Amino acid sequence: MTTQNETLPYEVGRLTRGWIAMVAVLLILMGVGGYAYYLQFTQGEIVTGLRNLGTMGGATWGLYIVFLVYFIGLSFTGISIAAMIRLLGLEKIKPIARMAETMTVIALILGAMTIMVDVGQPLRAMVNLFRYARPGSPFFGTFTLVIAGYLFASQIYLYLDGRRDAAILAKKPGRFQRFFRLWAAGYKGTPAEKKRHNQASFWMAIAIVPLLITAHSTLGFVFGLQAGRPGWFSALQAPEFVALAGVSGFGLLICIAAIIRKVLNAEEKLNQDVFEWLGNFLMFLIVAYLYFMVVEWLTATYSSGGAEASVSNALFTGEYAWMYWLTVATLLIPFGLLVYQFIFKRYRLAWIVASGFMVNIAAVVKRYLIVVPSQTHGTLLPYGIGSYSPTWVEYAVVLGIFAFGTLMFVLFIKIFPIMNIPENSEGGE
Amino acid sequence: MRKKLTSLLVVLGFALQGISFFFLAAPLGLSTSEADSNPVMPFAPVVFIVGVGMVFVAAVVYELLPENSDE
Numbered sequence: 001m002t003t004q005n006e007t008l009p010y011e012v013g014r015l016t017r018g019w020i021a022m023v024a025v026l027l028i029l030m031g032v033g034g035y036a037y038y039l040q041f042t043q044g045e046i047v048t049g050l051r052n053l054g055t056m057g058g059a060t061w062g063l064y065i066v067f068l069v070y071f072i073g074l075s076f077t078g079i080s081i082a083a084m085i086r087l088l089g090l091e092k093i094k095p096i097a098r099m100a101e102t103m104t105v106i107a108l109i110l111g112a113m114t115i116m117v118d119v120g121q122p123l124r125a126m127v128n129l130f131r132y133a134r135p136g137s138p139f140f141g142t143f144t145l146v147i148a149g150y151l152f153a154s155q156i157y158l159y160l161d162g163r164r165d166a167a168i169l170a171k172k173p174g175r176f177q178r179f180f181r182l183w184a185a186g187y188k189g190t191p192a193e194k195k196r197h198n199q200a201s202f203w204m205a206i207a208i209v210p211l212l213i214t215a216h217s218t219l220g221f222v223f224g225l226q227a228g229r230p231g232w233f234s235a236l237q238a239p240e241f242v243a244l245a246g247v248s249g250f251g252l253l254i255c256i257a258a259i260i261r262k263v264l265n266a267e268e269k270l271n272q273d274v275f276e277w278l279g280n281f282l283m284f285l286i287v288a289y290l291y292f293m294v295v296e297w298l299t300a301t302y303s304s305g306g307a308e309a310s311v312s313n314a315l316f317t318g319e320y321a322w323m324y325w326l327t328v329a330t331l332l333i334p335f336g337l338l339v340y341q342f343i344f345k346r347y348r349l350a351w352i353v354a355s356g357f358m359v360n361i362a363a364v365v366k367r368y369l370i371v372v373p374s375q376t377h378g379t380l381l382p383y384g385i386g387s388y389s390p391t392w393v394e395y396a397v398v399l400g401i402f403a404f405g406t407l408m409f410v411l412f413i414k415i416f417p418i419m420n421i422p423e424n425s426e427g428g429e
Numbered sequence: 430m431r432k433k434l435t436s437l438l439v440v441l442g443f444a445l446q447g448i449s450f451f452f453l454a455a456p457l458g459l460s461t462s463e464a465d466s467n468p469v470m471p472f473a474p475v476v477f478i479v480g481v482g483m484v485f486v487a488a489v490v491y492e493l494l495p496e497n498s499d500e
Contacts, residue, residue: 129474130472130474130478131471131472131474132455132466132467132468132471132474133454133468133474134454134455134468135449135450135454135473135474135477136450136454136455136457145477145478145481148478148481148482149478149481149482152481152482152485153481156485156486156488156489159489160488160492163492185493186493186495193492196491197492199491200488200491200492201488203488204485207484207485208485211481
C-alpha cells in the first residue's frame, strides 16, 4: 500500500499480516463450502439430512432455514440503529451506525444465499418466485420483499450515509480516490447538502421502520400461519421473531463493535458509554423475548393435546430438551449479567460482550427448535416420530456462507471507514 | 425539478405497489381454483418490488440531483 493510503482513517487500505491471514482462512472455508454445495447441486439434496415429512420421517427445512431465520434476524439491527439515531436523536451510538448498517446489508445477502442453497434448483426458484408469488403470502413478504426491498433500502441508506465521509476521503490522493469520488457523487458538505441529507435520511428512517417490522413479522408468519403444523401455528410467532431478531442482532453488534474497538484501537470513539447503551438495550430485548417464551411454554403445557403435546414434550423433556434448556440458560445468564450491571451501575465490557455472544448461541439454537421439532414431532397425519440430523455438507455450506459474510465485512473495512469520520476532519468544507 | 421528481418517484412507487398488490397479483383471499393461484399478470411481484425500490430511489434523487437556483 502507498504511504498516502496510510493516512486514511481507521486503517482503510492498510493490509496487515493478520488481515491477510484471516482472508486466506475465509477463502479456504468458502472453498470447502463451495465444494459441499457443488456436491449437493450435482447429486441432489440426498447428500443432506433433509428428507420428506411423514413418509420419509424427516424434515424438509433444516439447518439452512435455521440460518436463514438467523441471518434475517441479524439484519434487524442496522436499520433500527440508524432509525433510532435519526428519529430519537441518539447521537451517543452514532459510532456504531455504519457497522450496524453494513451488518444489515451483509446479513440480508447471506439470508438470500441460504434460501438459494435450500432449494434444489435455485435458478428455477428465483424465476418462479418473481413470476408467481402472491403478495398476500408470507413467503412473498419474506423472500421477495425482505430480500429485494429491504436489502435495496438498506444499501441506499448505507450509501447516502457514507457520502460525507467519501467526500472527505476523496480529497486525499491514493489508490481509492476515484472510488471515494464516485461514492461522494459531488458532495461538498455545504449547509444545503447537509440539510438535504438530514431530511432524506429522516424520511427514509420513517419509511424503513414499517418495512423492518413487516420483514421480520412475515418471516414469523411463514411458520405462524401454518394451521396444520402444531408448534408453529401461533399468533405469537410474528412478534416473537421481531424480538429474537433484535436480541441476536444487537448481541452480534456488541461483539463486532468490541472486535473493531480492539483491532482499530478505537477505545475513545467506541467508549464504555456505547457498550453500556447497547447492553441496556439488549437487556430489555431479552426481557421481551423471555416473556414470549414463558407465554409459549404456558400455552403449550397447560392443556395441549395430541400432536401439540408431542412437540412440547419433545421440546421440554424429550429429544430436544437439552437444546431448549441451553437456550434458556444462554438467555438467562446474559440477562442476569446485564441486569446486575444496570442496577449497580458497574459495567464491564467483557460481561457485555459475553452476553452478546451468548444470546447469539441462544438465537441459533432457538431457531433450530422453531424449525425442526414441529416437522419431526408435529404431524397431524398418522405417521411416526421423525428425525433430522444435518450432514457435513450442510455444516460446510453454512460455514462457507458465514465465511463469505465475514469476508465481505473485512473487505469493506479496508475500503471504507467503518465508523463516521469526526467533524473536525472535514478540512476544507 | 428535484422535489418534483422525488415526489413523482414516491407517488409512482406507492402506486405500483398498490396496483400490483390488488390488481395484478393473484386474487387475495382463499383460492377456489387453479386460476386463482396464478397472478393476473405474470411477474406482478416484480412490479411490486420495483415500486418499493422506486420509493427508496427517491431519496437518492433528492440528495444527488443538483439544486435549481430557484429552490
